[in-house]
Amino acid sequence: MDDMTRIDDAIDALLAAHPPATTPPRDFWGAQFDAGLAWVHHPVGKGGLGASPRHLAHVRSRLGEADADQSNLRSNIIGIGMGAGTLLSHADDAMQDRLLRPMFTMEEIWCQLFSEPGAGSDLANLATSAIAEGDQWIVNGQKVWTTLAHVSRWGLLVTRTDPGQPKHRGLTYFVLDMDSDGVDVRPLHQITGEAEFNEVYLTDVHIDDAMRLGAVGAGWSVAMTTLMNERVAIGGNVPERGTGAIADAVAAWQDSDHDDQAMADQLLQLWVEAEALRLTSLRASHARTAGTPGPEGSTSKLHWAELNKAITTFTMQVLGPDGLLMPGGYELTAPTLDEVPVVTPQQSFLRARANSIEGGTSQILRNILGERVLGLPGEPRVDKDLPWREVPR
């Protein structure tokens, strides 16, 4: 029986036994995990069916057609999107069995403790220290930009265990119990007033060595596993034509009494570029399915970030007088898991400034495209071979 048939059979069985309309989402997710339909590319027993990851999109699509709640994919995105793959590659069986199912069912939320105030684009520069003490590690430092930290049970944590090594070496990776003593999560408000992100202060936090992923000193490569999984997690989702930021622009245009061809042409230019980006995502998805991925798969984040800023800025101009306002004002709030916030065009406009910073700045992404895709040479690296502690910062 081929993968596709096995998967379709499993989906049929799942939907028959747990009709989405009448099954509480958490129960459904548990059943979905047990049926191997959480991550079909995981082994059987680990939420998967040992199939190819390119079938992930098919599962989502079929469950979507059946109106199954798939909000866990988004709400626990760090765990389901990135943590699961990392655990699969680097955790032992016991850890996988303990962590994967409650991750998928949203019983336990996950966050990612990578970035630090001094380690943004230069992630490998991180300074949070972990010092071995018996079979425990004592962790001290500060993490930042931690989505979901305020509701998380587990954190994917990278620490520096040997500052005498060059920066990419001497890092070690842990799963941190966010309920541990010494973990202090503080909301980090952004320019919209909201606090999507947090700062996480770690003061003499104890972690069992059993919670380590990968070897001591191999934290960089484990972290790379996590970041690589990000693509898989969001891959395959191609928005429909005219959705997203351009939809707000079109709606604003249609609501306005603008008859100015100059602005109409700007709108059309942005519409065309949004469509080009969408078709590129579609092409990347087709290429992944066909097993012939090319450069089209590497350009979307950069393109999207820059385009999203342009579109949301344009929308403010179309809004005219409403573009002078921030409806509801600036409230310093933190989002909860349940709430689906209503996002105004003004919030989208402000929020978009972060698009070219988060998940790799546009500058870093251009470096990556230039070096890894085009094969252009790197810059002279002044810090690469120096012991981390000797690099000026």
Added chain:
Amino acid sequence: MDDMTRIDDAIDALLAAHPPATTPPRDFWGAQFDAGLAWVHHPVGKGGLGASPRHLAHVRSRLGEADADQSNLRSNIIGIGMGAGTLLSHADDAMQDRLLRPMFTMEEIWCQLFSEPGAGSDLANLATSAIAEGDQWIVNGQKVWTTLAHVSRWGLLVTRTDPGQPKHRGLTYFVLDMDSDGVDVRPLHQITGEAEFNEVYLTDVHIDDAMRLGAVGAGWSVAMTTLMNERVAIGGNVPERGTGAIADAVAAWQDSDHDDQAMADQLLQLWVEAEALRLTSLRASHARTAGTPGPEGSTSKLHWAELNKAITTFTMQVLGPDGLLMPGGYELTAPTLDEVPVVTPQQSFLRARANSIEGGTSQILRNILGERVLGLPGEPRVDKDLPWREVPR
């Protein structure tokens, strides 16, 4: 008697004795030189009156009002604009007396032999060698982008005399007699078909040591004198509102039957930016006169280069069907000194591509603005302290 009065008196006398309407240009320029009105900031006897360079614009303006022919400023721009100042700073009296007057009268045209195929943005990387032999130097190498070389009597030449030194050291500067044996000038056709520039091949060319400017090994600082004088040469000339490339765009627009507000708005955006650039040049000129030059004096070349490309590209769109044509086709010609070429919008469009390359690429100018004006740190330099011959190229 203050400078201004002295200058005005000298101009009055010059115009009275040599009425521009009836004096052949070459005679007028000779008289102008003798009256100290060639470069008023030069000493008396060297074409000047020992005045401040900020009076240069005044002299040009008054002579312009009197309809004096000042085409020498443009036609012999390398000599009059850059060479004169270099000779003044670095040549001995005899050399100055021999060279300055015929330069100003256009009896002798000058060119600049700096750039090489391997030394563009990285000018200090030049490889043309000069080897001492008695009181002569034997020069071998290839120069490129040499405007006017095909009609020049003299060249401002930078050579490498010591490849064992780091690249900025070990350079030596000469005045080259372009009629010397071994000087081979070949036209270099550009994408318009014209050859504004030349390649100059130097094969066992002999130069008397007497023609050296500055010390052996001090060629870089002499070359900097030449390039600094470039600003003085073109400084003070602020175009009138709506002239230059934007005039072509406006003319094309007015000739067209376009009533498209989208294109009208693009034209207006470009017009506004052209006016902003013009006002910045005016501000820089005022600031120089006031003795308080600021960053506004450093931005014009970069701004102009990028804007000129944008405007000439837009003009082609306005031209519509004519934008598909190259009237007259591509003829591989070289300009002569006398001819004032008629430049079509299509030629301007193609020619504009060089604006961001010649006289410092836009990339290099951004480096200069960033480092010298904003004070941002330089990049790691891999070649700075290496002997030139050991730098990979």
Added chain:
Amino acid sequence: MTDTATETSPTRTGAATIQDLVLTDEQATLRDVARDFLGARVPMKRVRELMATPSAFDEGLWQEVAAMGWQAMAIPEDLGGAGYGMVEVAVVFEEIGRAVAPLPMLSTIMATAVLRDHGTDDQRATMLPSIAAGALRMVVAVPVAGADDGVEITDTEAGARLDGHASHVIEAVGAEAVVVATGRGAFVVPTDRAGMTVVPMDALDPTRPLARVEFANVAVDDDDALVGDAGDVIDTARTVGAVMLANEMVGVAAGAHAMAVEYAKVRRQFGRAIGSFQAVKHLLADDLVQLEAARSTAWWAARALAVHDVEEVAVAVPVAASLCPATAAAITGHSIQVHGGIGFTWEHDAHLYYKRASAATLLLGSGRAWRRRLGATLALT
């Protein structure tokens, strides 16, 4: 390669000479004093305190400013003013922008210009000295394109009455008087008159409050009426306001840019200051080009206004008004980018500049609207 037309005089025969595009020693001193004052009295901490209040207004600060004569700058000396010119006012606005100061100077200069050009002798004599002294805060309800506004005037047995509303009125919260246009001339109406309500709006830029001014059967009489066509009154306010806003935007852009440059010098990643990377360096260099270009237009517009050169104003004002806010919005956005994540946080000051600049792109007319105006002047539409 650059155009080498001969030097041309910037001024036109028949108009008063336009000042050179440099600051005189007195203007430079004014700039330094303003910068020092704002740095000391309206540091970012104070900006944040003020912007958390509906009016963003500090009466004590306003009186200090009055003592320095800022409100009086554009008022003739015989009416309690300092009799400075528009160039000096513009110098102060650039500094206000650099400080992102929540000072209602924009509305004040607009109201001052309206009274100067359209006030009755009596209005000028009573109101301008009060404005100069910081005792009267007057704003102008400049209609915002696309807003559903309008104030109607009707005659009743008891006299004329105003009904309707004006929205997005700049710095109106806490003002004592508002200039409003109707179908039958413009009026100065005290905000405490019966039937008047000033409702704060949630402004994108919290350092510059906006309000909806509501008129419900508000009595007005001839003493309230301004001289001339209502359109001209609004045009005066919009023109002067746009020039000062353009100069303010130069300051906003300069402040945000300087902050980014300084950060790029000290922030290290990959073992180097980030400003040593061309990605950052060239962005900041390009922004310098745009900033200086914008400054030239803002300065020029103020100088044209200063000598009442109508022909030049018709070009210079739309040039500056269309360019400067957009330039500031771009540069302040880039400043956030250079700062990276920290620049996106509420606690960092980068967003204050960005919001001030972004709102300015719409405040007194969009860039597109100003270019339409320019196109009409240049016959390029």
Added chain:
Amino acid sequence: MTDTATETSPTRTGAATIQDLVLTDEQATLRDVARDFLGARVPMKRVRELMATPSAFDEGLWQEVAAMGWQAMAIPEDLGGAGYGMVEVAVVFEEIGRAVAPLPMLSTIMATAVLRDHGTDDQRATMLPSIAAGALRMVVAVPVAGADDGVEITDTEAGARLDGHASHVIEAVGAEAVVVATGRGAFVVPTDRAGMTVVPMDALDPTRPLARVEFANVAVDDDDALVGDAGDVIDTARTVGAVMLANEMVGVAAGAHAMAVEYAKVRRQFGRAIGSFQAVKHLLADDLVQLEAARSTAWWAARALAVHDVEEVAVAVPVAASLCPATAAAITGHSIQVHGGIGFTWEHDAHLYYKRASAATLLLGSGRAWRRRLGATLALT
């Protein structure tokens, strides 16, 4: 942060399935064969030889191309064609663009589409096999907006006569027949008919000759008449031409970009490959983003055309037609910049790409014109 709407099928109920945006193995082979052929038979040296002639046409090369079946690709098999689809044609065009090859394939595919959709049975039966065999070269006079063109038809005692001219006719120099629109339908007219003159124009892009086709009392009869409205005939030619031009532009951009990338790897300044500088690297990276985006639209438009999905064509064609030439013009311009001075010389190949792309921004309608069309489709005007 990216939108996570669920995966949607790209196709629409009722229309034939649009091919995925990947090349099938056969299409990849076609691409490789085309690339190898053009590399071997039309290297840059040959491009330069051809572009120095008025027709830029090489009969021998044309016959080689015919032997490979390129002219026949979009012609049904029963009419001597290969019966391929528009996707395969587009694959070839991308390679033609990459080679900047002066091959009159654009006019040929336009003429083929016109005959296919608007030819009489007789015309199709006689002309399409000749085109497929490389024996008949037919072009279409697509009116250029803003040009002072027009061909009038009048009835005389001796029959209908054409007078006037069509300018900027693509690849018309040396063609045997031209399709021309009149006020009373469109006609296929042999260029050797009495009264016909084809005058070469000085084209900005010398690899794609343009001509003015003059009609002086040219006799036409019913055998020359195409079926349907002249506007529809031109629209067919413009639509198919624009899609192939878009695909060609992707190749042009890709060729110029690849050349710049390679140069940036080997050209050293300041002791480093210039591609190691972010100024160069990021320019090339941004161009990669735009190139891939353009390619997606060109491929999609060809796929929509291939299945005659009218609704999709109405969106996909203006998207690709407005975007791809402009993107190619920008990228080929940047390629000159990356090459520096040498890229500005006649002897370097960079300008061949730049001119081909620049001309394409106007050839079958400006970007603005295509966006107007899109705006009408989307009701966004």
